[in-house]
Each structure stands twice: as structure tokens, then as C-alpha cells.
Amino acid sequence: MTDALLEVRDLKVEFKTEDGVVAAVNGVSFWVAPGETLAIVGESGSGKSVSALSVMGLIDKPGRISGGDILFAGQSLLALSERDYRRLRGGDLAMIFQDPLSSLNPAFRVGDQIAEALLTHTYEKKDAARRRAATLLADVGIPQAGDRARDYPHQFSGGMRQRAMIAMAIANKPKLLIADEPTTALDVTIQAQVLEVLQAAQQETDAAMLLITHDLGVVAGIADRVAVMYAGRIVEEGTLDEVFYESRHPYTLGLLNSLPRLDSDRSRPLRTIPGTPPSVLSLPPGCALAPRCPYVQDRCRTERPELEAVGPETHRSACFRSAELPALAAALEEVPSS
């Protein structure tokens, strides 16, 4: 953990709403090292995007970071002035947004928008920045990049726009790349291509990547480590293999079970997680998953499990029954679901 580029410690983010204060992120800690990809997985409202926006310093009113610290290259980002923060954004910290359709300004040529990112941080001459922009577009796999750089966003397809966004994000060789649902708005066929480009770009720049997604397929494709979030907390984290193949948290198991597989029995309906996520306005006193958990015990309803080591290395889980979980899950598998 000493070589972590980004370290988030016990981050708490609240939003003031008319119904009261919502704790969107409630004591989350994670870290990423250079060249590594950490995937943060969770369903809508689990706090994954808010965590990413906190790192970028883009939490706007009525939200605020109410606790914890964010260290980037050993320096606290929360202590930065707005001006210094702005210098980091787009430079060492880059972000790719979910919707490529609306992430490009319709009024400007794609090449000019990438050139602008360059001019903000590393380039001074417009001509050179434009040439570099065309190269970047070629690098992310836009054919005839020199000409396409002069196109407007509406002349690009969705996949090409997301490539352009990746080109823009890596333009200044960021040390940390945050991708917030980078493929959600794309066709499945395009998703794989865009992920490849994203991964290639990361490898070239040796950037640390924070991948925010709800798509476990994407995670399996490119993540090194995985953190699973539920109701504003991390419930399980570990390497990709640990989390995927030796899951020690009922929520992770539920997510994995709800995925269709090529080898699964197609006559059986997919197993879903019963119930809905709790309202972050009124979290249950114990484990947030308790009302939906098939393995729930009395203790789970009153006491909240902490994230504790369950494996030899980095594997950690926040479940009282994490040790017996593999056996429990196997037992449940025997009973045909109704």
C-alpha cells in the first residue's frame, strides 16, 4: 500500500436534501497504485459515482465531503485551493464520463476540443496542439483521424465519441484515470472495443485507473482489484479472482448469481437479489443488506459488520458469516429455487 498513487481514507460524503441529510458515502477507503485498475462495483445509489466525483473535487452543493481524506501522491486533495485543484484536473487527474453523447460540446470540432485540453495544461501553440489532437485520435483508433478531427460531434458515432473522450482524457498523460461507467451508454459490440482502447491507453501511460461500473462483465475484462459497494460502504474488496471466485459476501454472491452464464441451466429463471436497496435516508442499524440477505441472522439486524480480512492477502469482507459463506452458498445451490 506504500506505493499507492491515490489513497482514499474513510471518506464520507453527505447531501443535504429536503428530507434530511443523506450519507451517500459512509466511510469508504480504497487505494490504487500506478498501472493498476481498481473497479468499484455497485448498483445505482451505492455511492460509487459520488466517490469518484469526490476524488475529482467535483462534489457540488448541496453535497459536501464531511469526513476522511483523499491523498494523491501523498498530498491531501481536500487541502488544495480551488486554483491548484483546477491545475490537477485534466492534468494528473482525468475523468471519462458515462454519456459520450453529451460529453462533447456540439458547437466545436472534436479535434479542437481535444486541442483545448492540451492547451489548458501542456501545449502553448494551437497548431501543435491540433496536430497532437489528430495523433491522439488516431491512437484511440479513429480512422482518418486528420479529417475526423475536423468533424463536429454529431458526425461521430457513439463509440467514436467515447474514443474521442478517452483521447481527451489521456491527452495530458494523467497519473490517475477515472472512468465513470465508460461503456454503459454503448452497444455491446462497441463496449469491448472501447474497453480495449481504454486499457491500451492506460498501459501506455502507466496510469492508475479507477473504473466505476455496475457491469461485472466489464470488471472481469480489465480490473486488477475490485471493491463492491453497497449503500455507501464497501462490503467486499480484493483481487479480481478473490472477489469473483471466492466471494465472501452475500451481496457479491447475489450480483454474480444474477448474471446469465453460457453454461447455466436456461430453463431456470435468473436468480435475483430479493427486495430493493435501502433508502440511504434511513439505513437499518445493522448490516444494510440484512433485509435482503438469504443468510441473515439476528445479529446482522442490530450490529454492523466491519470490513475484515478473510483471505491471505488483500481480500476483505464485511459479513459476520464470511467464513461459513462458501458452504452456505453451496447448500443453497442444492435447493432448486422456486
Place this chain on the structure above:
Amino acid sequence: MSSEYPGSRPQDRLTHQERVRESAAGGLAAAGSSGLLDTSVESDDAYAVGEPVRSQWRLVVRRFLRHKLAVISLVILLLLGAMAVFASSISPYEFNPTLDAATLKEARQSPSWEHLAGTDKLGRDQFTRVLFALQKSLLVGLGVAFLSVVIGVIVGSLAGYYGGWVDQAMMRITDLVLVLPALAVLLILASNQNPSFFGLFDLPPATEVSGMILIIAILGWMPMARIVRGEYLSLREKEYVEAAIAAGAPARRIILRHLLPNTIGAIVVFGTLAVGLAIITEATLSFLGAGIQLPDVSLGNLISDAESTVGTDLAYLIFFPGLMLFLVVLCVNFVGDGLRDALDPRAVR
């Protein structure tokens, strides 16, 4: 904006086969191959020339040209504008000739080829006077449109971008000016012979074109401010603005590059309609006796001057300046309509 991407010159044109090979080689594989890390790498590969690039403005022009009424109106306006600008070369008469016996002899003539709009009681050619009046009116219209757009955009930009107390302050000022009884305030301002800014510095009196512009614009920028603020509020939520903030762009650039250009449609349309409104307002003020005074002519004071001829055989004197006012404002509004359609990004291309 149109220039400087490498490989877009015609001599770089490749054959179709070469192009296919090029794009096959330069597809996904390129992501891993060329040096992202090396700042010095700039594209020098010759890419094939694809489809001709169609600029946004060309699309706008094309859509505008489809709006027949607007195009006709624009042609009429340009013609009238040219006539107003070159009034002294077009017309053989002066608009304020020395009132000698020769001039007075021409008085009270009905429209003829000699005097297209007839002559007034003093023998002055009404057509010439209308042309010169049109000059003043157009000047006032354009000046007011420009000034109120500038004020409105600045106020609206500050309010819409910064929000919070800046927004509150700007919008309360806007509300304050909006609730003023415009005509009364305009009349008071325009009748003041030596207006000054709270006694700090002198303003040109409303009898001059510049004074007229100032007065009308000061009471006419509020809708622009509200429109711009509203547009910004919705644009701010767009991801490309968030992306620009995430890319470290300073406020000035976000406003000038991302917000303002995407508001240009609304601004142009408001500006156009403001021209028409300002011309009418000027005419109203002149008609009521404030503003530009005889012997200087404006459409308003020509109409006012000819008011007494209604019902007499000199009624043509009020007809021509009135017709001109009507024609100009109508055309301006049609052009505004055409622009609104042409600049609407949701319109079919």
C-alpha cells in the same frame, strides 16, 4: 477554426484501396502502437480526404435559405439598408433644403415620378426625408440591439454561471428594471435636455442617435439577460460542461467556449427582434415629442409631423413613413423567425 489539421489537403488524397488498407492498419491496433507517452509525436501520416466537412454555419445558412419569407425579408432589408446608407447619392434632393422660392414652389405635390412620395407643405421631397429618417431609425435599431445584447449577455452570463448570490443580485436588478413603467421612464429620460449618470458624467441627450440608443437599450436588455441565464442553467447540467470542469478549464473559458456558443441561437434571434422593437420604440418616443427632434428626421417625427394631415389630401405624407416603419419591422421579424428555425439544433438538417 477551419484549418490546420494535417492530412486534409487535397494532394494527400489516396486511392480507395490505399484508404481501406490505411484504416485497417490504423484501427484498433493503433491504440497500442504509437507513442502516447511521447509528447513529440504529432500526426504526420496522410489520411485520406473523407466526405467534405460541412460546417455548422453552412447548415444554418442552408436551413435559413429554405425559409422563403425570411429570405425575401432579408433581401428587402438589405435593399432598404443600402438605400438608407446611400440616401444622399440616390436622391437628387436634400432632406432639409434651403427654403427658397424654388423649393417652396414645389410644395404640396402628390406622389409622382418626380417626387415618389410627394412633397410636404414646404416643398421638401418626402421620399428623400423618409430615406434619411430610415438611416437614423436603422442606426437606432442596430445600436440598441447590440447594446442590449451586450448588457444582457454579461448580466445573464454572470447570473447563470456563478449562481448563488451573484445570480440573486443580477436577477433582482433585472426584475427592478423590468417593473419600471417603460414608456413613462423612456419619456422622462428622453425629454431631459442634459441627462447625466447620477450627476457623475454627462450622457448624450436623446435628441441624438447615441442618446436614443443608450436610453432604449438601458430599458431593453432584461429579456436577453433572462434568456441567457436560463440557457446557462440548463447547459451547466450538460456533461460536456462537467467534462470541461473536470479537464481543469477556467471559468472564463467555460463561459466563452462552452456556454456562450451554445446560446448563440437565442442571442441572435433576440438581437434581431430587438432591432424591430427598438425602431418602434424610437418612433413612439419621437411621435410623442421626445427623442430625435426636427429638423433632424426620424420615422417617428416624420409621422408625428404629418399627423395633422390625416383626412386631408396631404395624407400621403403620413402614409410613406408609416409604410416604411411597417415594412422594416415586419421584415426584421420575419428574418428573426427564419433565424430561429435555422439555428434550432433540433431542426431536421
